[in-house]
Amino acid sequence: MSDRMKIFLLLAPAMFIIVVLFFGGLLTGLMRSFNYMPVIGLTDPDLSAYVSVFTDREFYLSFLLTFHIAFTSTVISSILAIGAALLLRRSFVGRGIVNFLFQINLTVPHLVGAIGILYLFSQSGSFARLAAEFNMIQSPSDFPALVFDPYAIGIILQYVWKEVPFIGVIVLANMQSVGEDYESVARSLGASKWQTFRHVLLPLIFPGVLSASVMVFAFTFGAYEIPAILGANFPAALPVLAYRKYTDVDLAARPEAMAMAIVIALLSAVMIYFYLRYSRRRIRG
Amino acid sequence: MTHVSIKELTKVYPGATEPSLDRLSLEIPTGELTALLGPSGCGKTTTMKMIAGLLEPTSGDVTFDGRSVLKDKPEDRGVVMVFQNYLLFPYMSVADNVGFGLKMRKVDPVEIKRRVGEMLELVKLPDLGDRKPSALSGGQQQRVALARALIVQPNVLLLDEPLSNLDAHLRFEMRDLIRSLQQEMGITTIFVTHDQEEAVVLADRVALILDGRMKQYDLPDAFYKRPVDEATARFFGGHNFVPGTSDGCRFDSPLGKLTLPEGAATGQGKLTFRPENVRIAPEAAGQNTLNAVIADIIYLGTQTRLKLRVGETEVDAIMNPNEVETFSVGDTLPIYLPISTLWVIR
Numbered sequence: 142m143s144d145r146m147k148i149f150l151l152l153a154p155a156m157f158i159i160v161v162l163f164f165g166g167l168l169t170g171l172m173r174s175f176n177y178m179p180v181i182g183l184t185d186p187d188l189s190a191y192v193s194v195f196t197d198r199e200f201y202l203s204f205l206l207t208f209h210i211a212f213t214s215t216v217i218s219s220i221l222a223i224g225a226a227l228l229l230r231r232s233f234v235g236r237g238i239v240n241f242l243f244q245i246n247l248t249v250p251h252l253v254g255a256i257g258i259l260y261l262f263s264q265s266g267s268f269a270r271l272a273a274e275f276n277m278i279q280s281p282s283d284f285p286a287l288v289f290d291p292y293a294i295g296i297i298l299q300y301v302w303k304e305v306p307f308i309g310v311i312v313l314a315n316m317q318s319v320g321e322d323y324e325s326v327a328r329s330l331g332a333s334k335w336q337t338f339r340h341v342l343l344p345l346i347f348p349g350v351l352s353a354s355v356m357v358f359a360f361t362f363g364a365y366e367i368p369a370i371l372g373a374n375f376p377a378a379l380p381v382l383a384y385r386k387y388t389d390v391d392l393a394a395r396p397e398a399m400a401m402a403i404v405i406a407l408l409s410a411v412m413i414y415f416y417l418r419y420s421r422r423r424i425r426g
Numbered sequence: 427m428t429h430v431s432i433k434e435l436t437k438v439y440p441g442a443t444e445p446s447l448d449r450l451s452l453e454i455p456t457g458e459l460t461a462l463l464g465p466s467g468c469g470k471t472t473t474m475k476m477i478a479g480l481l482e483p484t485s486g487d488v489t490f491d492g493r494s495v496l497k498d499k500p501e502d503r504g505v506v507m508v509f510q511n512y513l514l515f516p517y518m519s520v521a522d523n524v525g526f527g528l529k530m531r532k533v534d535p536v537e538i539k540r541r542v543g544e545m546l547e548l549v550k551l552p553d554l555g556d557r558k559p560s561a562l563s564g565g566q567q568q569r570v571a572l573a574r575a576l577i578v579q580p581n582v583l584l585l586d587e588p589l590s591n592l593d594a595h596l597r598f599e600m601r602d603l604i605r606s607l608q609q610e611m612g613i614t615t616i617f618v619t620h621d622q623e624e625a626v627v628l629a630d631r632v633a634l635i636l637d638g639r640m641k642q643y644d645l646p647d648a649f650y651k652r653p654v655d656e657a658t659a660r661f662f663g664g665h666n667f668v669p670g671t672s673d674g675c676r677f678d679s680p681l682g683k684l685t686l687p688e689g690a691a692t693g694q695g696k697l698t699f700r701p702e703n704v705r706i707a708p709e710a711a712g713q714n715t716l717n718a719v720i721a722d723i724i725y726l727g728t729q730t731r732l733k734l735r736v737g738e739t740e741v742d743a744i745m746n747p748n749e750v751e752t753f754s755v756g757d758t759l760p761i762y763l764p765i766s767t768l769w770v771i772r
Contacts (some may be wrong), residue, residue: 232440322513325480328500329507330527331578340530344517 167406174399181392190396194404202376204408210293210378211362214300219354221301222308223346227338229309230316244306251303255370258299263288288371295371296378300361308353315349316342347424355413362409379405428490428504428581428614430454430477435486437472446472448638449486454616454631459608461629462618463661469638470618474584477616478507490581501530504581510591512571514559520570521546521555527578545573549603565596569603576607583608585617589624601628622649622662634658650700655771659698665742666704668697672770680739684763685713691770701731703767704743706750707760714763716741720755734759 142150172178175186194200229240246254261267269284278284288295323345327337368378377385379401386398432452438445447469454460462470475481477488479500487494495503506527514523522529524545525538533541546552549569559567568591575583588604589597605628608615619625625632626646633643642654653659656667670679674692677684684697707715718734718741730750734741743761753759 322509322511323515325475325478325500325507326509326513327526327530328480329478329505329584330530330574331501332526332530333499333501336530340526341515344515 167403170399170402173396174403176396178396190400191404193397194400199376199382200379200401203379203382206293206376207362207368207379207405208412210296210300210368211358214297214304214361215354215358217297218301218304218308218357219350221305222312222353223343223350225305225309226313226316229313244310246303247306247310249303251299251364252366252370254299254303255367258295258302258371259288262295262298289373291373293368293372293378296367299367299371300357304357304361308350308357311349311353312346315346319345344424347421351417351420355416358416359409359413362412363405427456427612429456429492430582430614430616431489431492432473432477433487433489435473435476435488436484437469437476437481438484445469445484445638447476447635450635450638450640452633452640452643454614456614457612458630459605459615459617459628461625461632462616462635463622463625463632464618464620464635465661466620468635470620470635471586473635474507474586474616474618477582478505478584479503480507505584506575506578506580506582507584508568508571508575508586508588510587512559512564512567514567514570514574516559518559519555520551520557520559520562523559523570524555524573524577526574531578541577545577548576548607549573564591565593565600568592568600572604572607576611576613579611580613583613583615585615587619587621587624588617589628590619590621597624597627604628634661636661651767652769653698653771656696656698659771663701664698665701666697666699667771668739670695670697672697677768677770681716681736681741684768685765686768686770687766690768691772693772696771698769698771699763699767701742701744702729703764704732704734704741704745705762705764706745707762712762714765714768716761716763718759718761720753720757720759723750723753723755732759734761736761 172186174190175188176183176190177186225243229236229243259266263269264282264284264286266284266288269278269281272278272284273281287298319342323341324337327341328334332340363380365378365380365384368381369384372378372381376382383398383401383405386394386401389395389398430452431454432450435447435450436445437447450469450473452460462473464470472481476483479495479498483496488496490503514520515526518526521539521542525542528538528541542555543552546555549572551566551569551573554562554566554570559570562570568588585604589600592600604615617628626649629646631643632646632649634641634649636657641658642649644652649658649662650664653662653664656664659667668679668681670677670681671694672678672686672690672692674690675686677686677690677697679697681697716736718736720732721735721740722733724731724733725747728747729744730747732743732745732750734743741761750759
């Protein structure tokens with residue numbers, strides 16, 4: 142058997158899953174978004190689903206909210222993760238334990254984290270009750286709305302809590318492979334600590350930060366469960382909106398759900414493209 | 427123009443039982459080029475990092491012109507270190523690498539551009555400013571690293587194994603470049619190396635460090651002519667050590683009574699002489715002439731190494747290949763040890 146054949150056969154199982162499930166699903170979704178669904182007698186494709194998506198004001202509000210959630214979560218998580226990695230790469234007593242604690246919530250599912258946020262931060266949650274108990278507020282319901290709130294603070298909190306260790310682990314590995322010698326060079330050439338970080342360490346670890354944060358952005362932009370549990374009813378995040386349409390009693394809403402899903406995918410791709418372009422030029426220029 | 431003085435400098439790394447550097451003291455006069463020589467792991471790079479402020483000493487002091495700099499931040503010391511693997515910033519062009527130090531000092535970009543151009547001219551790489559470091563050869567990368575260091579006009583320049591990553595033909599070119607730039611700018615320069623040849627070729631003065639302690643701090647030729655002990659002599663390629671007793675004039679040993687130069691040490695000790703100073707005795711045999719038997723001949727191209735036996739004592743000699751062409755193993759060779767080349771180690 143030739144090498145080429147071997148490579149093809151070895152890759153086949155993975156490729157099968159990717160092609161059939163991913164592109165198959167995408168294709169089905171695409172067809173349905175164009176109102177093409179022969180099973181129920183829809184055989185004349187049109188753009189009506191897209192038209193109704195783009196003429197709906199709620200869609201734009203949802204898009205803004207979803208972008209806000211994804212962007213804010215990604216930026217905050219990345220900054221905190223870089224800070225954490227800077228501390229964790231130093232040697233200090235108990236570093237092993239701190240490192241372990243830092244990574245431990247990587248094993249906790251998102252849903253569990255969301256419920257934790259709900260118990261702790263909602264207006265009937267532990268913090269609200271504690272604050273009332275210590276007379277910082279009059280009653281638990283005076284606690285600021287951090288869950289089901291219009292600014293999606295609860296959602297962002299949950300994402301940050303979950304994604305900081307994820308980005309942090311990648312960045313830490315990156316920093317360790319870069320080593321500290323480049324920073325020594327920069328210091329001896331007259332760079333201050335901050336300048337060394339900004340002009341030397343950050344550009345060196347940037348590829349790692351970038352790929353980790355792109356993953357986080359794509360995930361938080363397209364994820365359904367966290368905004369479904371912790372988000373306000375209106376506007377809802379795009380995936381929540383799409384799911385609602387999909388499960389609508391009116392079957393005619395389904396193409397709209399599909400159109401929305403396709404738009405979510407396209408928007409993610411476009412935003413990631415610009416994010417990569419822009420940030421690469423900013424940091425390395 | 428900076429006189430660097432190192433006093434009792436000691437470094438014990440956390441968790442280590444032995445110090446990596448043990449009470450090193452050194453005076454480096456303004457504008458001199460000094461080598462810290464020693465095998466890997468002897469504390470040379472540790473010393474450099476402490477001078478640069480990149481590492482804190484356990485005890486001791488570093489002063490520039492009499493003022494302690496230990497409290498100064500690395501960026502305020504006026505010390506620039508060039509690392510062995512150059513460490514050019516890979517994402518920057520050559521010109522940006524060279525201009526880095528000026529940019530950090532917030533020098534006007536037009537001025538930076540002008541001085542980078544001058545500096546690249548000086549290290550003979552005038553047309554490579556736009557390239558990325560990965561597109562340069564090792565020798566070119568090193569010159570860029572040197573330019574990046576010199577552009578900030580440091581008071582003290584530290585070089586880590588400056589010649590060891592270079593091919594033989596580049597070494598002399600680089601040596602000449604470093605020496606001429608250093609002389610021209612009058613920068614007090616310290617470099618570390620494990621290679622005695624590199625130290626001798628480049629330095630005004632050499633400090634030999636073995637096992638974290640300074641053995642000898644001297645002019646380069648002193649390590650060949652007047653080593654302080656056997657370890658020092660061996661580090662510089664010494665092979666001949668004959669035990670015996672000196673009375674100041676003559677050395678009584680298994681080789682017989684040999685005449686010593688004036689001022690030789692007295693008492694129990696070891697006589698040492700360089701293999702390259704062993705000569706074939708002239709017809710009229712005189713003082714310090716011995717009969718040796720050739721045990722082995724090793725041809726090294728430009729020279730020939732002879733393993734000789736004088737009685738029970740082995741003697742190493744290096745000679746011109748033409749001189750010994752006609753001899754073969756087992757022959758008797760009359761040898762002569764010039765008085766001025768003998769040295770007694772106590």
